[in-house]
Amino acid sequence: MKFNKIAIATTSLLLSTSVMVQANSERELLKITQQPAQKITKHVAQKSDFGSYKVERNLAYISASVANADDIISTKGSMAIVQASAPIERVAKGTLVRNTLTNEVSALSGNISVLLKAGVSADEVSSKTGLSVVSAYAGTQIVVFKVTGTQDLIEASKQLKSTGLVKVAKIEVLEILNKAQ
């Protein structure tokens, strides 16, 4: 849905995230008395750890029910983001990552989605990498693997690419980039 972009009078803040400022020929929409000062910070290139994500090694993702209220930085559903007691060393299911484009923090599922090269089987890749097959979708070259034991997701992804058996290997992040339009 396209929201009508209206600028309306407020004392200090815009009223709604769906209400944005836009010069408009409709006079009733031009009643801007005050706008919050907007900082000018620019999107900059950030070194990512994989894809477009940077690992948040100082944050942990735990059930909100067991989190100390004072440690909670934010909550996501039934989960809480808290300061990690020690830096995260192994990137695995539940590790938090920050998207360098959206700046959103999301958790990893522990899966790697893979597009195999023609003629390559999931078992062949699994036996070479030690990754476990979560789903191998018949009729396609798509396989979902997960790390096992002490495997690190980023290292496993690099290992997958180095086998020469895959076209694409993508660590699954539980973030939805799309928005309603």
Place this chain on the structure above:
Amino acid sequence: MNKNNLKLSLLSSAILLTLAGCGSDTTKKVVVDDRAPTAPSLSFSGAKQWIPTTGIINARDADGDALTFTIAENGEQVSSENGVYKLSHGILELTGSNFKYISLTGEDARIDYTVSAGGKSASASLSFSGITGDPLVNQQWHLRNSGQKSYALSDEMKAGMIDLYMNLFGDTEEEATASLEARFASEEAKLIAGEDMNVVGAYAQGITGAGVIAVVVDSGLEIRHEDLEANVIPNRSLNLNEGASDKTDPTSSSITGDHGTSVAGLIAAKGWNGLGGQGVAPDTSLIGMNYLGSDKVPQTDFLIHGFPGSGISKSDNVGVFNRSYGMGWPTHFSYSELGEAIQSYPNLMLRDGKGAVTMKSSGNSFGDDGNEGSLCEDNGANDLGLTCYNASFEPSQVHPYYLSVAAVNTDGKHTSYSAAGANVFVSAPSGEYGRYAPAMVTTDQMTCLSGYAGFTGGTIAAWGAAYGEAFAKSQFPFNFPGHEDNASCNYTSTFNGTSSAAPNASGVVALILSANPDLTWRDVRHVLASTSTMNDPENETVTFAIGESDFVAHQGWIENAAGFNFNNLYGFGRVDAGAAVAMAKSYTKDLGEQVITEWIGSGSVITGDDTMTSAIPDNSAEGLVYKIEVTEALDLEAMQFKFDISNVDMMYGLPDGTQTTAGMDLAIEVTSPSGTKSVILSSKQAITYPAYSLDDGDQPGYILRNGVLLSNAFYGESSKGEWTIRLMDTSATSFATSDGGRGDWGFVGYTNNDSASILEGIAIRAHGHASQEVGE
């Protein structure tokens, strides 16, 4: 038997025999007096609005004279076109004594008719009462545009505005009234009857979407909504939220409106149940998936494409996925092979291999998208009428498996927001904001305690806080609690965006597949391309100067060498349900096997090739021309173009706080072997940041990096021959931004690129089927 013999043979008590004389004369004179025909009055009850009622007018002429009918309404004779009478309340079609009546308004109707035979006549009537319909359907202009206002342009709104102008801006009542009446008159002139999707034409053929499943991948779907529940397949929807207690219920917990519930209603709100309005395909079944938002379960991307585990089996008659979502950043996103493999799954694997079609909103960023600030106000795109964001910036929009849908208004013309691009396939109604121009009337979260309509609706709350509730009510009378037509706030009249266009087109796809379930996903594309209406036929080109030469940045309508009309604003035009269903029913085209060529080209986009270093001259209409020969003869269904284009300044801003114009100055025009031109990038578009890969992150130094653009303009043409690709840098202008670069993505200005952009790699890929031309 001729007429006279017939007369003589019909000796009956009804024939008058006149005897001349009184018996003294033995000569008898027989006079046969022609008799008037008989005309029965007929009554019908329980018909459905927009669904034909058929019957026979059992008029007779005892003399066997030919019967002729005349139709009258309110005492005035109505003329016909080939037996079709257009009445104020419906359409009557007469073939001999057989009639077909379609109630357009749903009101009780009486049709007076006169039957004549042999110079005599009789009159009677056809009466229709108790017609089943939906109370809001006559406000759903996208289904049948009668010039209705759909709760926009109301008297309350005008009065509220006059009051506001007087109290807030100090206008006199005369000034305010004159101003508003002029505006209203201008807007009312855009309410044009007939500018719709012609769904009545589909229903007239007995097709209402039965037997087809539509999957709504969105923010949610209120599965118990009074006007959706009957079409929602029980226990087949998915709640994708991590930790959801009921995995089959994607009902949103938002109180400010659920996008997916409104989208679902446009596709398949139940028809003829006396509730709300109806969807384009009112008998199509629904599955909902609450994909948008955060904290989703693993493998969500697979589940929303119907992979195993989604509950969708390969034999389900899932005909269409609707995706009214997208991404908007001022960059071009790199292509993803994995993305294509996932997104093509419904097309290639579902419906027993015949495939499901995905309808995707083209985006709402024609004017702007916020992130880029005032860029398109400042670089001339807005004034020229060029799209700020190209619909093909997203990788999911540049393969033939997703059909990009643009949005049109009540006058058949472009909406203020619908993103354009050569990848757009079709367009569909969606409207504006429901105040000065109608939006969509569709389902909303139930009760006035949640939804766009109701106390907590975002717009109502914001306007109420700004100007008071009375004003908000005057501006959104239907959505404000208490409107007689919307007592429970279960419906909204302000839904819009390409979010609305996509589901309207999805509904048409459901109708097509209901009419002919044997069609493949490619057949559906062919039907849409062949039957869509050339709306806004006078749509004008947009031309601007590059140096001393002119560049046609928007081509308006073109006709390609295969006879298809195409426009970057509208694709093949506005979907026409009636025409599409008719073609589906009599479909004979054999598209054969899908054929996709390899990527053909050179440079960095071709594995093993050296990187090219071809400069694109600054501010030159001549540009850099590259030609690629295709030897395979395919009848084209889509054409992809892949580029690596770099510029040393295409980073994250220059030291002075400005950004290079290299990205926004890039334009690309393609000429097919048949001579058809397609502008796949018009320039002045929001490419202000380096290319971005969802798989590999930032791509500093690149305008396009593994960047794919799609054109549907060559549909039906042959792939064989020389393709000419002209890459241009369209400007040498530097400028400051009027907003001073507010926000995280804006810049204080843009500086013309000192260095030429470099073409490092270029390739094309054809999608189609083996040429069916004789001799090929």
